Amino acid sequence: MEERKILVTRSSMPSYEDYIDAIKPLWDTHWLTNMGVYHQQLEKELKEYLKVQELSLMVNGHMALELAIQAFGFPKDSEVITTPFTFISTTHAIVRNGLKPVFCDIKSSDGTIDETKIEDLITEYTVAIVPVHVYGHVCNVDEIQRIADKYNLKVIYDAAHAFGVEYEGNGIGTYGDASVFSFHATKVFNTIEGGAVTFKEHSIYDKLYNLKNFGIRGEEVVTEVGANAKMNEFCAIMGLCNLKNIDKSIDDRAKSLRLYKDRLSKIEGIRIFEENQNVKSNYAYFPVLITDDYKSSRNDLYNKLRKCGIYSRKYFYPLTSDQACFKNKYRDTSLPCAREMAEQVLCLPLYEGLAENDIDYITSLF
Numbered sequence: 001m002e003e004r005k006i007l008v009t010r011s012s013m014p015s016y017e018d019y020i021d022a023i024k025p026l027w028d029t030h031w032l033t034n035m036g037v038y039h040q041q042l043e044k045e046l047k048e049y050l051k052v053q054e055l056s057l058m059v060n061g062h063m064a065l066e067l068a069i070q071a072f073g074f075p076k077d078s079e080v081i082t083t084p085f086t087f088i089s090t091t092h093a094i095v096r097n098g099l100k101p102v103f104c105d106i107k108s109s110d111g112t113i114d115e116t117k118i119e120d121l122i123t124e125y126t127v128a129i130v131p132v133h134v135y136g137h138v139c140n141v142d143e144i145q146r147i148a149d150k151y152n153l154k155v156i157y158d159a160a161h162a163f164g165v166e167y168e169g170n171g172i173g174t175y176g177d178a179s180v181f182s183f184h185a186t187k188v189f190n191t192i193e194g195g196a197v198t199f200k201e202h203s204i205y206d207k208l209y210n211l212k213n214f215g216i217r218g219e220e221v222v223t224e225v226g227a228n229a230k231m232n233e234f235c236a237i238m239g240l241c242n243l244k245n246i247d248k249s250i251d252d253r254a255k256s257l258r259l260y261k262d263r264l265s266k267i268e269g270i271r272i273f274e275e276n277q278n279v280k281s282n283y284a285y286f287p288v289l290i291t292d293d294y295k296s297s298r299n300d301l302y303n304k305l306r307k308c309g310i311y312s313r314k315y316f317y318p319l320t321s322d323q324a325c326f327k328n329k330y331r332d333t334s335l336p337c338a339r340e341m342a343e344q345v346l347c348l349p350l351y352e353g354l355a356e357n358d359i360d361y362i363t364s365l366f
């Protein structure tokens with residue numbers, strides 16, 4: 001049998017010629033990193049595209065999240081309410097800041113944090129909420145803000161999946177105290193590796209500039225325990241090139257998603273998430289839920305697809321709270337919906353340029 005292999009994602013790239021042309025000036029200036037002109041240009045263009053007031057570029061999404069949390073200076077061992085139904089980075093960023101994750105359950109409607117269960121988890125030690133716009137599905141930002149205001153908590157969104165998403169016409173990065181995006185090669189928009197923090201107050205820009213550059217304030221002055229999280233110029237140029245094509249790229253994903261939905265929606269036991277009418281989506285992922293009414297188990301389907309060269313992924317199984325590094329270390333909370341979704345979910349291949357006959361083939365295996 002012919003070997004065909006379809007991975008869950010494939011990086012969008014500019015043409016070879018466009019990228020080579022764009023990086024040529026670097027051989028004149030020899031300025032490769034440390035907030036160069038392309039770094040500045042990409043910050044400017046991303047602020048416009050994402051419709052946010054302030055944005056700080058970072059070396060990757062994870063460091064963006066770590067430094068965004070660090071920027072607020074929470075006391076050590078404080079509690080942060082978050083979701084376990086996410087990529088491990090979200091929980092790592094909290095713990096690596098010396099804070100304690102408190103895992104809140106999610107909603108079966110869209111996989112985001114269940115805002116009705118947040119208040120019960122708040123204690124005198126709670127300082128922040130770190131929700132995730134998982135799959136680009138928008139959290140209940142209004143209710144989360146109401147709770148945060150009532151208890152004087154910060155809200156830092158993990159918006160790694162939500163590049164270009166808008167809610168009621170607003171850039172998703174305008175909600176909460178800060179939002180964090182990932183520009184990893186596998187995400188909707190990529191800079192090879194990269195990320196950004198978006199926020200409203202300019203004072204946070206200075207703070208993050210400092211934190212991503214070793215805490216250095218002047219040639220002989222270091223004021224903070226910073227990291228090195230600067231994006232280099234090659235990555236910034238990749239971002240500028242990819243940004244030119246982003247709308248077309250998202251449209252192409254939308255087209256694939258419609259084909260998938262058309263072919264899978266009538267299959268018994270396959271649940272597809274509904275689109276939120278107030279949201280402009282980025283079609284970042286195509287998660288489906290393999291419920292008990294389907295003819296086989298999620299894992300059997302995963303294995304069958306894999307045998308046929310289709311590399312779907314169980315995003316997000318296991319829950320981060322169940323991983324060896326976190327299990328039984330933090331407050332034990334009830335997570336029935338998160339557990340169920342982790343057992344049922346399968347993300348199918350979705351990327352710019354996915355062929356219609358590949359979608360036909362994948363869906364024929366269900």
Ligand SMILES: *Cc1c(COP(=O)(O)O)cnc(C)c1O
Pocket residue numbers: 060061062063086087089090132158160161182183184193194195
């Ligand atoms: C990708 C991702 C991150 C980390 O971003 P990197 O750019 O890979 O460091 C964080 N959170 C979520 C939910 C992600 O999917």
